[in-house]
Amino acid sequence: MTEERDLRPNVASYLKRHGWTPGQAGQAGELWRLNAETRDGGGRLEGPSLAVPFQVELGSFEYLAILDRLARQLQVSTEKISEAVESEFLDAQNYRIADQYVFEESALLEGAATVLGSARRLVRAAATTARKPRAFIGANFSKPGDEMAKRARLAHTRQGSFILPIVMPVTPMVAEGELEEGAVPIEPGERSVTHTLASALAALNNIAVKPETSPGPDDVMNLVQSGVSKELVSAVREIVVSAGVAAFDVSFVWSPALGTPKEVPERVVIADEAAPLLNRVALELAKVKPEPDASVSGQIVRIHYVQGEPSGQIAIRTERRNRIVDVSVHATSEIVHQAYVWAHDHRAVLARGRIERKNDKTLYIPEPTAILPIDQLFANQFPIEG
Template sequence: MTLYEQRIGPEEVRSYLHSQGWVSVAQSPLAQIWKDGARGEWEVLVPLHTQAADFDKRLRILISDLVHAEQRDQNSIESDIASIFLDVTNLRAAHSSLIDDSIPLQAGYELFGSAQKFVVASAAATIRRQGYFRNMPLRAREHAKNVRLGHTKRGSYIVPILSQARAPELVYEANQEHIDIAVEETLFDRRVTATMSRALDTLSALVSGSRTPNSSDINDAVGEGVSRELCRAVEAVIKSDAVDELDISFNWSKVSSAPAGSATSVKFERGSEGIVGMVSEYLLSAPQAAEHVIYGVITELKRRPGDATGRVGIETLLGGRRKIVWMDLVDDAYHLAVRCHDRGVPVSARGVLNNAPGKIAVMDVIDFGPDASLFSAGAMDVDSIPGQS
């Protein structure tokens, strides 16, 4: 595979070098010189003019220099640079008798089909927490059209799902008056992958525990993004005689922190399909109570002395348009909202949304806080989130 096919360009190279601790020490309109920030023993030249006749040659020299500097093989370095702006979810079907990293046609068909179902179900749960989606939200179906599959990889049978993770350097500013629609659309990809990770991790824990999950366990799992559609996608793979286990690993983009509460890997073993099916059937028959999830910035704060709750307005995207959703938050949650507003920290809220046409949108909140899909677990303390004030 050529470097062009790997989608390696100046932006990918510079972001990769920055993530590895290299620093830019000189530049011209045609190239930059970067120095190894850890030891200072290596310098590399990064070509910037993609239309130059020797661009590919210079890029190959750069990769060769990195191979020697990092003491890693070329394919691994090229892959890491090419995926620097991607969250990569690897679906791995494992079986002790697989031949030459191949699997039977039917098992492969189910694995590829499940990749699409994972994305759609996770996109739907990013918008609405619901045990069973009789009709998937249009945005969830449209999102799946933009997600790509990478080349299958060696190692049992691995299908990579590629999602964009180009979070802006400064997501939002303190006391921001409006959300940026273009930014919000960009961040949706990361939010979907974060939902997928948490939902699959929750489902795996649910079906691999020492006891059979009860209705309370399953209902709580819905709040984490588990749905009947997600269950059926898992079940379709692990019920195959050609698959001993389904491993799902999440390789988060190096330009964005791994989302708080996300998993790095999840496993479903053969034999668990019965419990997965039971959870799926429960979600089909259980009463449906949809909880919407909104993302945005706090633009309105209202509270009078002595009030038990404070009124908070979050500007979000509803139907592709900016709209303020109002909610009442108790004391601790309201003070958290104030700090998020003052530092420009994006937030998320989950609850029952009333968005009747022509009326003020209000939410009965179940959960509120900084947007966990954008920050690592260590940065979920609002006061520690850098670059927003």
């Protein structure tokens, strides 16, 4: 049995989210229990129990028995429980082909092929800009990003409407109790890819498409910092102009185990009328010169603050010169308190200011001119589709 087929982490996560707790482990597994309140509210009664082996292979007798037990407990079908358990650690991008091009639950091959090809390009571009913003990637795709993008898979299309689901398996997050002092939980790399893609598409839609005008220099830089690249815009445009599609239409469904990120769109729709504008945006991005070391963006990985002090430091993880590094940023106490919330919500952060190198070789921004979540660059212009 391979690790990819072992669904015990999925089962355990699903049970925890639904109020089950594991008991003492035995030689082969654990006995999980669901506690229930007594009718008069006086104490707790021991509820139903469920034996969960240390390994639960997909399709095995043990797995089917767990599904059956949960289905009877919740009075739903085993198929519904199976879908929920198997989706526990999956982020999904659902690309929709317009109903007028769907006949007898089939779509034009050309349109479907374009959507799939462009979806692959979107994931690959987002996997690179999730590590470091790039206006124009060209041949300089990130090798670690490419390895992450290769984990994406095509799932089954949905009956009744033609949706092509692209799913990205995500790894469980490290529990807060297992982190070093001052460290904060960060998104797994796979989640960061889909998160960046959703944020980039929202930025493209809100900054460039909805205003129906070519973005100015500041808008272009905001697009780049939000994860937009020429390659991403070109992939969106390819879907928009494809015969048998009608519009770029994608919705996002997030892993229940990791939860839904804050400030991301549920759905982004870009009509075919936007094709000329998208072409102009792509051309503008191709002309952007690499930004000097005057800003850093990424996830907050550490916060240092002494209660009552006027300032502290936050550390942002980013990529510089093809290496992952942590850059410390001086921050006021007000920003530090906000940073705890941003880190908890896994919102990528942008810090602008001159980057210096300390005597111990660590990187530091002593006088930042701005520290803010990246989604604030575009969220206030138009409401996010949802």
